Amino acid sequence: MDLFALVFYVFSILIVGSAVFMVFSKNIVHSAFALMFTLGGIAVFYALLYAGFVAVTQLLVYVGGILVLILFGVMLTTRGYFEKVKTRTVNMLPAALFSGIAGVLLIVVFVSTEWALDPLAEGEVSLTGLGALLLTEFILPFQVTGVLLLLAIIAAVLMSSRKRIPESELQNRT
Amino acid sequence: MSLPVWLAEPGLNHFLIVSAILFSLGLLAVISRRNLILVLMGIELILNAANLNFVAFSRYGSLSLDGHMIALFVIIIAAAEAAVALAIALNIYNRFGTVDVERISELKE
Amino acid sequence: MELLQSLSLVTLFLPLAGFVLLIFFGKRLPRQGDWLATGLLSVAFLLSVFVMILRLTAPEAVLSTSWSWVQIGDLPAAGGLNIELGIRIDNLTAVMLAVVTLISLVVHLFSIGYMQGDVRYSRYFAYLGLFTFSMLGIVVTNNLLMMYMFWELVGLSSYLLIGHWYEKKSASNAAMKAFIVNRIGDAGMFIGIMILFVQFSTFSFDVIFGAVASGELPFESQSWLTAAGILIFCGAVGKSAQFPLQVWLPDAMEGPTPVSALIHAATMVAAGVFLVARMFPLLTADALLVIAWIGAGTSLLAATIAITQYDIKKVLAWSTISQLGYMVMALGVGAYAAGMMHLVTHAAFKAGLFLASGAVIYAMHAALHNQKDHQTDAQDIRNMGGLHSRMPVTYWTFLIFTLAISGIPFTSGFLSKDEILAGTLAFSTLNGHYVLPLIAFAVAGMTAFYMFRLLILTFHGKPADSDRLSMIREVPAVMMVPLMILAALSLFFFYSFNPFGASSGWLYQALEHPGSVVPDAMGPVAESVMHQAVSSVHTLVMILSIVIAVSGLAFAWLVYEKRSISADKMATAMGTLYRGSVSKWYFDEMYQAVFVNGTMALARLMNGFDHRIIDGIVNGSATVTRGVSRISGWIDHVFIDGLVNFLANITGAIGMKLRRIQTGQIQHYLVFAIFGFLVLLFVFLSI
Numbered sequence: 001m002d003l004f005a006l007v008f009y010v011f012s013i014l015i016v017g018s019a020v021f022m023v024f025s026k027n028i029v030h031s032a033f034a035l036m037f038t039l040g041g042i043a044v045f046y047a048l049l050y051a052g053f054v055a056v057t058q059l060l061v062y063v064g065g066i067l068v069l070i071l072f073g074v075m076l077t078t079r080g081y082f083e084k085v086k087t088r089t090v091n092m093l094p095a096a097l098f099s100g101i102a103g104v105l106l107i108v109v110f111v112s113t114e115w116a117l118d119p120l121a122e123g124e125v126s127l128t129g130l131g132a133l134l135l136t137e138f139i140l141p142f143q144v145t146g147v148l149l150l151l152a153i154i155a156a157v158l159m160s161s162r163k164r165i166p167e168s169e170l171q172n173r174t
Numbered sequence: 175m176s177l178p179v180w181l182a183e184p185g186l187n188h189f190l191i192v193s194a195i196l197f198s199l200g201l202l203a204v205i206s207r208r209n210l211i212l213v214l215m216g217i218e219l220i221l222n223a224a225n226l227n228f229v230a231f232s233r234y235g236s237l238s239l240d241g242h243m244i245a246l247f248v249i250i251i252a253a254a255e256a257a258v259a260l261a262i263a264l265n266i267y268n269r270f271g272t273v274d275v276e277r278i279s280e281l282k283e
Numbered sequence: 284m285e286l287l288q289s290l291s292l293v294t295l296f297l298p299l300a301g302f303v304l305l306i307f308f309g310k311r312l313p314r315q316g317d318w319l320a321t322g323l324l325s326v327a328f329l330l331s332v333f334v335m336i337l338r339l340t341a342p343e344a345v346l347s348t349s350w351s352w353v354q355i356g357d358l359p360a361a362g363g364l365n366i367e368l369g370i371r372i373d374n375l376t377a378v379m380l381a382v383v384t385l386i387s388l389v390v391h392l393f394s395i396g397y398m399q400g401d402v403r404y405s406r407y408f409a410y411l412g413l414f415t416f417s418m419l420g421i422v423v424t425n426n427l428l429m430m431y432m433f434w435e436l437v438g439l440s441s442y443l444l445i446g447h448w449y450e451k452k453s454a455s456n457a458a459m460k461a462f463i464v465n466r467i468g469d470a471g472m473f474i475g476i477m478i479l480f481v482q483f484s485t486f487s488f489d490v491i492f493g494a495v496a497s498g499e500l501p502f503e504s505q506s507w508l509t510a511a512g513i514l515i516f517c518g519a520v521g522k523s524a525q526f527p528l529q530v531w532l533p534d535a536m537e538g539p540t541p542v543s544a545l546i547h548a549a550t551m552v553a554a555g556v557f558l559v560a561r562m563f564p565l566l567t568a569d570a571l572l573v574i575a576w577i578g579a580g581t582s583l584l585a586a587t588i589a590i591t592q593y594d595i596k597k598v599l600a601w602s603t604i605s606q607l608g609y610m611v612m613a614l615g616v617g618a619y620a621a622g623m624m625h626l627v628t629h630a631a632f633k634a635g636l637f638l639a640s641g642a643v644i645y646a647m648h649a650a651l652h653n654q655k656d657h658q659t660d661a662q663d664i665r666n667m668g669g670l671h672s673r674m675p676v677t678y679w680t681f682l683i684f685t686l687a688i689s690g691i692p693f694t695s696g697f698l699s700k701d702e703i704l705a706g707t708l709a710f711s712t713l714n715g716h717y718v719l720p721l722i723a724f725a726v727a728g729m730t731a732f733y734m735f736r737l738l739i740l741t742f743h744g745k746p747a748d749s750d751r752l753s754m755i756r757e758v759p760a761v762m763m764v765p766l767m768i769l770a771a772l773s774l775f776f777f778y779s780f781n782p783f784g785a786s787s788g789w790l791y792q793a794l795e796h797p798g799s800v801v802p803d804a805m806g807p808v809a810e811s812v813m814h815q816a817v818s819s820v821h822t823l824v825m826i827l828s829i830v831i832a833v834s835g836l837a838f839a840w841l842v843y844e845k846r847s848i849s850a851d852k853m854a855t856a857m858g859t860l861y862r863g864s865v866s867k868w869y870f871d872e873m874y875q876a877v878f879v880n881g882t883m884a885l886a887r888l889m890n891g892f893d894h895r896i897i898d899g900i901v902n903g904s905a906t907v908t909r910g911v912s913r914i915s916g917w918i919d920h921v922f923i924d925g926l927v928n929f930l931a932n933i934t935g936a937i938g939m940k941l942r943r944i945q946t947g948q949i950q951h952y953l954v955f956a957i958f959g960f961l962v963l964l965f966v967f968l969s970i
Binding site: 046050 | 190202205210211222234235238247249
Binding site: 199204205206214275276 | 706946950953954957
């Protein structure tokens with residue numbers, strides 16, 4: 001068994017294990033930390049798949065950004081910091097059965113399909129190439145994503161500001 | 175000791191299987207947990223499963239670098255989604271005093 | 284990059300740096316950052332003088348540098364697009380750099396005194412920086428696209444500055460008017476640029492000139508080139524307030540007076556003349572003729588209006604339009620160097636005139652404030668008179684500027700005006716357009732008359748109110764120094780050591796005539812022939828212009844100082860002409876009637892059409908429909924409704940049962956959705 005396989009198996013166990021922990025844990029803070037391990041493991045997978053830049057982005061955006069956001073969300077939506085943060089789980093058995101069926105079906109499809117294989121050589125992925133793609137073929141999505149992010153920022157700020165400014169005050173501000 | 179090939183050399187299918195498991199776990203979180211934040215985390219898990227597929231196909235399939243690009247966009251859009259969704263969660267919390275989705279069923283009537 | 288280019292770039296970006304710093308931190312800086320803006324500009328001025336000296340002493344240095352900006356497609360030949368940014372430092376640019384930064388610097392200095400205590404003091408200096416930056420951009424660019432961008436920036440910053448006191452309705456209206464009138468010209472300019480771009484797929488001056496020189500014409504026709512030239516000139520018509528878009532400039536007087544100085548001397552209106560000079564090699568004989576006539580018409584129109592105005596700034600505004608008409612006319616007749624030289628000399632003395640009038644207004648305001656008089660107009664020359672004893676420095680500098688603009692010998696204005704008159708006369712002897720020099724000489728006489736009328740009414744004669752006069756104080760030193768600098772620059776020796784001929788001076792030499800790239804550009808007038816003609820009429824023109832200027836001066840002296848000829852009687856004698864001049868030949872009213880009211884009338888007409896015809900049709904059909912529907916309503920009620928109600932009751936019963944599925948829980952809905960997806964997956968798998 002070579003290093004690649006070893007890393008793959010170790011990290012797939014980590015990913016799946018912490019994902020399971022995340023889903024079944026009663027404590028939401030623990031869930032959030034389990035999610036961190038899952039995301040980190042996936043970043044390692046990206047690196048295994050020659051997608052170094054995606055791996056770094058995954059670490060930066062997911063682990064560094066989204067996870068922190070989620071933790072903030074946890075903190076802001078619970079009363080009191082010292083209370084145990086417990087959450088309920090309902091209909092566990094039917095839900096587990098349902099998603100189990102979904103997962104098995106997906107695996108069956110994945111394994112039974114004859115994929116057209118055209119493996120990437122290691123040197124084929126370069127940051128320069130990605131950058132060039134971003135500014136030529138993907139320029140429109142790139143720009144649109146920028147606008148989307150801006151909108152998201154504005155929307156998030158607008159929605160999470162608690163008090164609305166009264167009409168009368170608005171008029172005084174000319 | 176020699177392992178069978180399918181075990182010793184992880185390929186496309188192995189990654190796809192991991193992603194399928196992640197997908198079903200995410201789905202489970204989304205449909206069974208009652209905490210809005212946990213539902214969000216489940217969605218992140220599903221997005222990551224899809225992303226893993228993109229990158230895996232980019233490595234083994236004929237997707238070439240496009241897979242990487244789409245994965246990047248997915249990550250970025252997930253960030254935007256998380257920001258807006260958490261703002262919504264905060265708003266809901268401010269209004270109903272809870273983030274339990276079962277109690278927030280205004281859509282019904 | 285060469286030293287020259289880098290220095291010019293630094294000069295270009297210094298005012299922008301001032302703008303950015305002041306707009307963000309202006310309020311927090313000590314003295315609101317006026318020292319910062321002024322300091323940056325003085326550095327820019329020193330650098331630009333250095334650039335000018337470098338350029339003029341090393342004529343073989345590299346002219347232009349470009350950087351790739353937008354690149355679409357790999358092969359420029361196969362439909363690809365390559366847009367470049369670049370700068371071009373030739374003699375014209377170098378001279379203009381120095382002029383713009385100098386005027387801007389003195390305006391900055393003057394503003395420190397004039398704008399003291401203004402509510403938006405730092406904002407004002409920030410906008411001055413932006414204005415200077417935009418104008419410098421126009422000057423240094425080497426392509427049409429960048430020129431257009433900076434052109435619009437100039438429009439924007441003039442809008443911001445004219446509307447600086449936007450609490451005043453008239454100021455914000457004037458700002459909007461300036462902006463909108465300029466847009467009209469800019470639209471033409473844009474179309475002109477696009478005509479050239481469609482043919483040559485580049486914006487670069489050098490490439491376009493080269494292509495035209497090698498015989499390539501837009502759509503293979505010289506008339507398209509003429510059209511492009513005239514359309515681009517439209518932009519200049521807007522910015523330089525030429526006929527018929529001259530209406531915005533007098534209203535722009537609503538801005539602070541130093542801003543008027545900047546707009547009139549170096550930045551805004553000079554941009555139009557500069558544009559014509561830049562595009563000069565491309566202009567065909569027909570385009571040049573149109574330009575010459577528009578310039579001449581504008582200068583005559585504005586001069587006749589200036590004679591009867593009483594607002595000190597309005598007189599100066601109309602005189603600017605008149606002088607701009609002069610420059611445009613000079614370019615049109617091919618007297619390129621004369622026109623550009625007049626731009627430079629005019630920049631100095633017109634900035635001086637505005638700053639001096641600013642000083643007068645400042646002093647008047649202070650005096651009126653002391654008298655607690657808020658009714659009297661501080662800008663009306665009828666309320667002044669006799670100020671020379673109280674404001675000696677302002678008076679003497681104002682006198683020098685007035686002499687210069689009137690074209691009296693030993694001033695800079697004489698040198699450049701003389702060359703323009705000579706060029707115009709030479710053009711007419713070769714071409715037969717004898718009305719052009721006639722207009723030019725008439726305007727020269729009128730200029731001398733109305734400028735001395737202004738001087739005498741303001742500084743001489745009986746004061747309108749002797750109490751007020753005793754309260755007038757000379758302005759502080761920070762406002763006096765700029766006046767003195769500009770007065771020195773309005774004398775002849777700075778431009779040429781020969782007071783009676785500019786052609787041997789360094790400036791005239793530096794502004795060398797760019798060869799035209801259009802075949803037979805000047806019509807029958809070749810450049811060498813023109814040159815010959817100019818030198819043959821030069822002496823005659825000089826004598827004529829001195830006689831005319833002095834007689835204009837003397838006439839003004841007789842009417843307003845000696846009062847041996849009554850101004851009122853003259854006004855009555857002139858009748859219609861006088862009334863026309865006072866009301867600016869009714870251009871504003873005309874535009875109001877034709878364009879504004881025309882649009883409104885059209886809208887009303889459409890509204891009426893809507894009301895009567897369309898509404899009538901709609902109402903008529905509504906009546907008919909109502910009749911038909913009454914009948915069908917009965918049928919509906921009895922037959923259809925019975926069926927529908929029956930169905931509805933069944934559906935309602937089912938719905939009541941199914942309602943339980945709609946739990947309002949998104950998760951339940953999600954389960955249904957994914958269930959559906961899984962079923963589909965199954966189906967596809969089994970096929």
